[in-house]
Amino acid sequence: MPFWVYTDHAWFEREIETMFRPAWHFAGLASSVGKAGDFFTLRLLGESLLVVRGDDGEVRVFRNSCSHRGSLILDQEAGNCRALRCPYHSWTYSLEGVLKYAPGLDQYGRHELPGLGKNLVRVPSGIREGLIFVHLGDLANSPTLDDYLGNFTSTVAVPHQTAQMIAVNQREYVLDSNWKLYVEVDMETLHTKHIHRSSIGAQPVTSPLSEGNWIGVYHESEHTPALHPSERRTGFPHTRGLTGAASRGTHFSILLPGFFVVTAQDTMWWIHKIPESATRTRVRVGYSFPTSTTERTDFDELSKRYYKRLDQVIEEDDWITEHQQKGLNSSAPGCYLPEEHVVHRLDNWILDQVLGA
Ligand code: FES
Numbered sequence: 001m002p003f004w005v006y007t008d009h010a011w012f013e014r015e016i017e018t019m020f021r022p023a024w025h026f027a028g029l030a031s032s033v034g035k036a037g038d039f040f041t042l043r044l045l046g047e048s049l050l051v052v053r054g055d056d057g058e059v060r061v062f063r064n065s066c067s068h069r070g071s072l073i074l075d076q077e078a079g080n081c082r083a084l085r086c087p088y089h090s091w092t093y094s095l096e097g098v099l100k101y102a103p104g105l106d107q108y109g110r111h112e113l114p115g116l117g118k119n120l121v122r123v124p125s126g127i128r129e130g131l132i133f134v135h136l137g138d139l140a141n142s143p144t145l146d147d148y149l150g151n152f153t154s155t156v157a158v159p160h161q162t163a164q165m166i167a168v169n170q171r172e173y174v175l176d177s178n179w180k181l182y183v184e185v186d187m188e189t190l191h192t193k194h195i196h197r198s199s200i201g202a203q204p205v206t207s208p209l210s211e212g213n214w215i216g217v218y219h220e221s222e223h224t225p226a227l228h229p230s231e232r233r234t235g236f237p238h239t240r241g242l243t244g245a246a247s248r249g250t251h252f253s254i255l256l257p258g259f260f261v262v263t264a265q266d267t268m269w270w271i272h273k274i275p276e277s278a279t280r281t282r283v284r285v286g287y288s289f290p291t292s293t294t295e296r297t298d299f300d301e302l303s304k305r306y307y308k309r310l311d312q313v314i315e316e317d318d319w320i321t322e323h324q325q326k327g328l329n330s331s332a333p334g335c336y337l338p339e340e341h342v343v344h345r346l347d348n349w350i351l352d353q354v355l356g357a
C-alpha cells in the first residue's frame, strides 16, 4: 500500500468507520471477572468501558459514564465492588447497571423529571470460550459475533482451551506508530532473524484456512515458543484437553482488525492494537496460563522466564514499528516478499474494507 495510508488522517477516519466500528473487539477474559462484583475497565476507540459481573452471574459491559452528568464512574483498572458509585454526586448503580440511589434527584421523584435518572448505558457484548467481545458501532448493520469470528472459535479457541486461561500479567501503553504496522509485523516471519535474533530463532509456519474476520499462521513444535530457544524444553506441561493441531503447535492469529493472540500448548498471550490516531496506537498486552498451571508451586519461578522472553520480543517489535513509522515519508510504494504473503493478504482485507468493492 502507498505509505501515506500509515500517516493520513482522512484515511484513518475511514478505517475507523469501515473496519473498527462494525467489528467485534476483544475486551478481556471472563475469568478476570470470576465472581459477582469483579470488574475491569478499558478504553476502546475513545470510549471508556466498564466490564462487571452482576449478582445474577452475568457479565455485562457498560459505558463507564454516569447518567447524571457523564463523569467516569470507576477509574481503577480492576477490582471488586458491591455497587457502582459515581464519585461526583454519589449516584449509585447496581452491578446490573440499574440506578438505585440518586441524592438530589430522588426528592423530586424519578417520574417527574423525564429523561433523568437513567440506568447505565449497556454496550453489546458476548463471551466465546472465555473471551469477552464488545461492539461499539451500529449493531443492526454489523455481523453477529459468531459470523464475525467465523471458524476462529472452532479452529483456535476451542482446541486451545482458551476458556481455561487466567490473565496473570497485563499492561497498556501508547506507541508512536500506525496500528497497521504492528499488525503487519506480527504476521510475517521475514523480520524474525533480524529483529528477534536471540529471542525467537527459526519458526517456520503454515497458514490454516480461515473463514470470518481472522487470519492466522500455525507453527508446529513439541516445545513452547514462549520461552527462549535454549529453555524451551523446561516449560510448563501442556494445557489439559488440547485437541488436534492445538496439541502439536501454536496458532498466531489476528482477529481483525487489531487483536493479535497467540495460543500455544502451555500459554496464551495477546498484543491488542487499538488505534488512537493515524500515528499513535494504544497497545494492550496480556499473558495468561491455564488455572492448573497457575496453581503449581513452581509457577512464580518459572513464569518469570516466560515474561522475560515475551517482554523481549514485544519490546523488539515496539521498537521496529516506531522506527518504521519515522521513515514512511517516501511517495514510492514498497513491495512484499514471499515470506510476507500473510501481510499481503491482511493489507488486501484492509483495502476491501476501506475502499469497498
Ligand atoms: S456526574 Fe455522576 S453523580 Fe453527578
Ligand SMILES: [Fe+2]
Binding pocket: 185, 186, 191, 192, 195, 196, 317
Ligand atoms: Fe516480531
